[in-house]
Amino acid sequence: HSKYFQSTPLEGPFQVSNNHVxxxxxxRKISGIKQSRIMFLYKxxxxxxxxxxxxxxxxxxSAISLSSNxxxxxxxxxxxxxxxxxxxxxxxxxxxxxxxxxxxxxELFFSGLRSSFSIHSKSTVITLGFNRTYLSGNFSDLSTMTxxxxxxxxDATQLVFEPLFGQNKKDLNYTIPGTPGxxxxxxxxxxxxxxxxxxxxxxxxxxxxxxxxxxxFTDLRSHWDHTLGYQLGFKKFTKFNRFKLFTGIExxxxxxxxxFNPDFYRGDPxxxxxxTKIIYDYxxxxxxxxxxxxxxxxxxxxxxxGLARGSSMLFxxxxxxxxxxxxxxxxxxxxxxxxxxxxxxNKNFS
Numbered sequence: 001h002s003k004y005f006q007s008t009p010l011e012g013p014f015q016v017s018n019n020h021v022x023x024x025x026x027x028r029k030i031s032g033i034k035q036s037r038i039m040f041l042y043k044x045x046x047x048x049x050x051x052x053x054x055x056x057x058x059x060x061x062s063a064i065s066l067s068s069n070x071x072x073x074x075x076x077x078x079x080x081x082x083x084x085x086x087x088x089x090x091x092x093x094x095x096x097x098x099x100x101x102x103x104x105x106x107e108l109f110f111s112g113l114r115s116s117f118s119i120h121s122k123s124t125v126i127t128l129g130f131n132r133t134y135l136s137g138n139f140s141d142l143s144t145m146t147x148x149x150x151x152x153x154x155d156a157t158q159l160v161f162e163p164l165f166g167q168n169k170k171d172l173n174y175t176i177p178g179t180p181g182x183x184x185x186x187x188x189x190x191x192x193x194x195x196x197x198x199x200x201x202x203x204x205x206x207x208x209x210x211x212x213x214x215x216x217f218t219d220l221r222s223h224w225d226h227t228l229g230y231q232l233g234f235k236k237f238t239k240f241n242r243f244k245l246f247t248g249i250e251x252x253x254x255x256x257x258x259x260f261n262p263d264f265y266r267g268d269p270x271x272x273x274x275x276t277k278i279i280y281d282y283x284x285x286x287x288x289x290x291x292x293x294x295x296x297x298x299x300x301x302x303x304x305x306g307l308a309r310g311s312s313m314l315f316x317x318x319x320x321x322x323x324x325x326x327x328x329x330x331x332x333x334x335x336x337x338x339x340x341x342x343x344x345x346n347k348n349f350s
Contacts, residue, residue, distance in 0.1 A: 013275050013282040013296045014324050014332070016289055034072040039081070047078040054096070056114050056131050058194045058205035059233050061250045061302045061319070062292045065131040065190050065209065066112065070288040073098045073110075076153070083118070090118045097157045102281050107138040109156035110290070125196040129207075134159045135186040135280040145184065148174040159185065166215045180215055186277050187213055188291070192231075201237035206230065211274050227273040229254040229292070246306035246315075252292055253299040255325045272297035272327050294321045315340040 037050025052075045057063030079094030093115040102108050112133035119126045136159060138151040148155075151174070163169050166181030175183045190209035196202070212227040214220040233250040254274040275283035275296045283290050294300040304317035316339050323332040344350045 012278070013272070014328070016275075016282045016284045016287055016295060037075075037077075041081055044081050044084055045079070046081045049074075049076050051075070052077075056112070056133075057190070057207055057231065058127075058129065058192050059207065059231050059250050059252070060235065060248055060304075062231070062252050062294065062300055064207060064229055064231060064252070064254070064292045065114075065133050065188055066110075066290060067293065069293040070285040070290045073100060073285060076157075083116075085120075088120050090120065092116050095157065095160065097153050099153050100285060102137070102279070104279075106279070107151075108280060109136050109138075109151075109153055110134070111136070111153075111156040111159055113160035123197065123199055125198065127192075127194040127196075129190075129192045129194070131188070131190040131192075132160050133188045135277075135283065137279065139184075139279070142174075146174050146176055164214075165217065165220075166213050181213070183213075184279070186280050186283065187211065201239075203233075203235040205233050207232075225257050228257060229274055231292075242309055244308040246304070246308070248304040248306075249302070251299070251301050252294065254292055254295070255297050255299060272324075295323055297325050297327050298323045299325065311344040313342045313344075315342070 032051050034051060035053060037048050037052055039046045039048030039050075051072045053068040053070075053072045054066045054075070055063055055068050056066040062069075075096050075098050077094060077096045080092045083090040083092045093113070095113050096111070098110040100108055100110070110133065112131065114129070114131045116127055116129040118128075134156065136151060136156045142151060143149045155174070162172070169175050169181035169183070170179065172181075174185075175181050188209055188211050190207055192205060192207035194203065194205040207230065209229045210227050211229070214223075229252070231250065231252040234248065236247045238245040238247070254272075256272050273296070275289065275291060277283075281287075282296070289295055292298070292300065298321060300319070300321045302317055302319040304315060306313055306315040308314075317337070319334075319336040319338070321334040323334070325331050342350055
């Protein structure tokens with residue numbers, strides 16, 4: 001192949017994206033009801049089980065931590081059912097664990113904790129959010145690499161409460177002996193802020209994420225940006241006679257920072273950060289990315305306009321993605337124009 005063209009099938013994490021799937025798992029029969037759950041609820045605190053999709057982030061097009069780009073997934077969960085309001089404040093939190101099989105039939109677990117806190121006033125709502133997610137697994141060589149003999153869904157769930165810095169984890173069973181707290185898990189840590197201006201019907205937000213476990217606070221302070229991804233967005237609703245106009249702009253990037261320093265990155269310095277570990281099928285389920293669907297070393301820009309009247313809505317969007325910005329000779333570029341017409345019959349059916 002010419003150096004100016006990417007070979008097919010694509011290599012590494014670029015086998016998985018939202019417009020082609022070359023990284024296919026072995027065939028498995030999947031049956032069941034999507035988006036269903038059973039929950040025991042007491043004063044807005046619930047515990048339950050279901051086959052569910054998830055969306056962890058402030059965006060309308062993509063999410064770095066967890067998105068519904070992948071199929072509904074078996075999920076155990078505990079947390080608030082709706083925001084709990086106390087005066088001018090409200091908060092919510094949820095812990096989930098999802099067991100599944102990799103394409104190599106390894107027993108994997110997604111576990112995550114998300115929390116948000118909001119301040120309400122007459123004109124604004126300010127929300128601060130925090131997501132911490134992990135991919136881990138019960139690998140056959142786990143006992144030879146660490147002091148952990150077996151890995152269960154309960155072990156995976158407890159990861160969300162582990163120390164923030166690597167140097168505080170070096171004596172734990174699942175870290176690699178002789179290292180300053182390194183492990184083989186895939187971790188994402190994100191924080192976002194969202195501001196709603198109620199009078200103008202405007203919402204702006206920013207989400208910042210890191211896929212690296214920092215060694216200590218000095219490491220974080222000195223090299224805070226070397227594995228960052230981010231998302232910026234804007235949404236606006238406007239009333240015009242009997243019509244409502246919706247405008248949205250969103251930009252997401254997981255490209256490697258220009259200040260990336262491999263001496264301080266606890267991963268493979270020759271690969272792009274975000275969604276790059278093959279043992280977790282590059283952060284995917286059955287070839288569908290669980291996080292930002294544009295994938296590793298990418299950016300994703302979308303403009304959307306919508307017009308609504310009564311129960312009818314028309315949306316037109318323009319989307320441009322670049323895949324493999326710093327790892328391909330020429331990045332793969334996807335441009336998409338989409339039109340959607342939607343009718344709401346009632347609150348449950350559309």
